[in-house]
Amino acid sequence: MVNYKDLGLVNTREMFAKAVHGGYAIPAFNFNNMEQLQAIIKAAADTKSPVILQVSKGARNYANPILLRYMAQGAVDYAKSLGWEHPQIVLHLDHGDSFELCKDCIDHGFSSVMIDGSHLPYEENVALTKKVVDYAHQYDVTVEGELGVLAGVEDEVSSDHHTYTDPEEVIDFVTRTGCDSLAISIGTSHGAYKFTPEQCTRDPKTGRLVPPPLAFDVLEGVEAKLPDFPIVLHGSSSVPQEYVDIRVAMSSAVRRVFNEKPAEFDPRKYLGPAREEMEKLYKHKIVAVLGSEGKAE
Numbered sequence: 001m002v003n004y005k006d007l008g009l010v011n012t013r014e015m016f017a018k019a020v021h022g023g024y025a026i027p028a029f030n031f032n033n034m035e036q037l038q039a040i041i042k043a044a045a046d047t048k049s050p051v052i053l054q055v056s057k058g059a060r061n062y063a064n065p066i067l068l069r070y071m072a073q074g075a076v077d078y079a080k081s082l083g084w085e086h087p088q089i090v091l092h093l094d095h096g097d098s099f100e101l102c103k104d105c106i107d108h109g110f111s112s113v114m115i116d117g118s119h120l121p122y123e124e125n126v127a128l129t130k131k132v133v134d135y136a137h138q139y140d141v142t143v144e145g146e147l148g149v150l151a152g153v154e155d156e157v158s159s160d161h162h163t164y165t166d167p168e169e170v171i172d173f174v175t176r177t178g179c180d181s182l183a184i185s186i187g188t189s190h191g192a193y194k195f196t197p198e199q200c201t202r203d204p205k206t207g208r209l210v211p212p213p214l215a216f217d218v219l220e221g222v223e224a225k226l227p228d229f230p231i232v233l234h235g236s237s238s239v240p241q242e243y244v245d246i247r248v249a250m251s252s253a254v255r256r257v258f259n260e261k262p263a264e265f266d267p268r269k270y271l272g273p274a275r276e277e278m279e280k281l282y283k284h285k286i287v288a289v290l291g292s293e294g295k296a297e
Contacts (some may be wrong), residue, residue: 001107002069002107002108002109002141003109004076004091004109004110004111004139004141005140006047006078006109007072007073007076007090007109007164007254008073008077009076009089009091009109009111009214010088010090010145010231011111011112011141011142011180012052012090012092012111012180013140013142014179014232015050015088015090016180016181017230018050018295019050019292019295020228020229020230021228023291024290024292024295025289025291025292026050026051026052026290027044027050027051027052027282027286027290027292028051028054028232029052029053029054029282030055030056030059030092031053031054031055031059031064032056032059032063033063034071035271035272035274035275035278036250036275036278037053037071038076038078038275039275039276039278039282040053040075040278040282041078041079041082041278042082042279043087043279043282043283043286044084044087044286044296045078045083045084046077046080046082046283047071047120047283047286047292047293047294048084048293048294048296048297049286049290049292049293049294049295050088050089050090050295050296051071051088051090051113051284051296052077052090052136053090053091053092054092054094054095054134055068055091055092055093055097055110056093056094056095056274057093057096057101059276060093060105064106065105066108067079068108069108069109069116072091072109073109075089076089087296088110088296088297090111090112091109091110091111091112091188091208092103092111092112092113092144093113093279094114095114095116096114096116097113097116097246099115099128099131099132099135099276102115102132102135102136102143103132103135105114106135106136106141107172110141111141111142112133112141112142112143112144113134113141113142113144114143114144114182114183115128115129115143115144115145116146116149116183117129117145117146117148118146118148118149118163118183119149120161120186122173123143125146125147125173126156126172126173126176126177129173129177130176130177130178131180133145133177133179133180134178137178138153138196142181143177143178143179143181143275144178144179144180144181144182144232145163145173145174145177145179145182145183146182146183146184146232147166147169147170147173147182147183147184147185148165148166148183148184148185148186149185162188164185164186164187164215164218165184165185165186165218167218167221167224168224169220170222170225171225171226172181174226174229180230180263181229181230181231181232182222182226182229182230182231182232183232183233184218184219184233185218186214186215186216186218186219186233186237187212187213187214187235190216190234197209200212203278204210212231219231220263220276222284230297235295239272248276250275250277250278252277253273253274253278254270254271254273254274257269257273
């Protein structure tokens with residue numbers, strides 16, 4: 001059993017409480033390798049922003065759970081070396097699909113886990129989420145639940161449709177499960193390709209495809225039922241046109257090096273520029289989208 005506090009990590013409880021009352025959002029960035037992790041920590045340290053390091057089931061298997069623990073501990077030490085005296089860094093399981101996976105992550109030093117039972121019948125989702133919460137809270141690990149289904153494809157999360165969260169269910173769900181935050185569906189989408197052309201309309205002036213509007217009435221309905229409760233929106237932050245998403249930003253930088261220098265073979269020469277592009281994107285989201293700059297001095 002590895003306790004996240006021994007790694008220098010924090011859970012989301014105080015972090016979310018400050019964000020709710022401060023009127024800003026907490027960035028949650030997924031990573032799969034060292035370069036992405038370096039870029040996230042550098043961006044968070046430079047901007048003094050709290051940050052959630054998100055790891056999917058597939059990314060955890062790719063990195064190896066044991067190595068991942070030391071990467072998280074190293075991330076905290078790296079942040080301190082950059083002058084961030086008191087780093088606020090969470091290691092979070094993204095879209096955990098079973099109690100066993102969540103338990104294993106907690107036992108390996110995760111400070112927060114998501115149990116996604118949104119694909120299950122309501123009562124089964126409640127039971128599964130509560131089981132995870134009961135185990136996690138023994139170790140002061142925070143838990144994110146989910147109501148509603150997000151469309152899109154990202155890693156091992158896939159759905160060809162979305163189901164809006166029912167605001168009438170949220171009080172019952174949160175009360176019975178004891179979860180610390182709630183992911184809801186308001187029409188956002190996973191992955192790089194958010195919507196099909198058939199789901200969009202075309203702007204007559206620019207000719208660009210415009211995605212369907214988000215259901216802000218659902219968000220407002222949830223907030224009315226759960227005032228001051230942390231709400232999580234997956235796949236929701238804006239993305240500069242030149243990037244599309246983080247993995248595309250990394251891949252495009254690598255492709256650019258190979259296009260300009262086809263004889264290059266040193267991984268540092270193409271992963272280094274990719275890391276720099278990702279850092280720019282993370283800083284953009286922290287400063288211009290989420291408003292979390294300077295919230296973790």
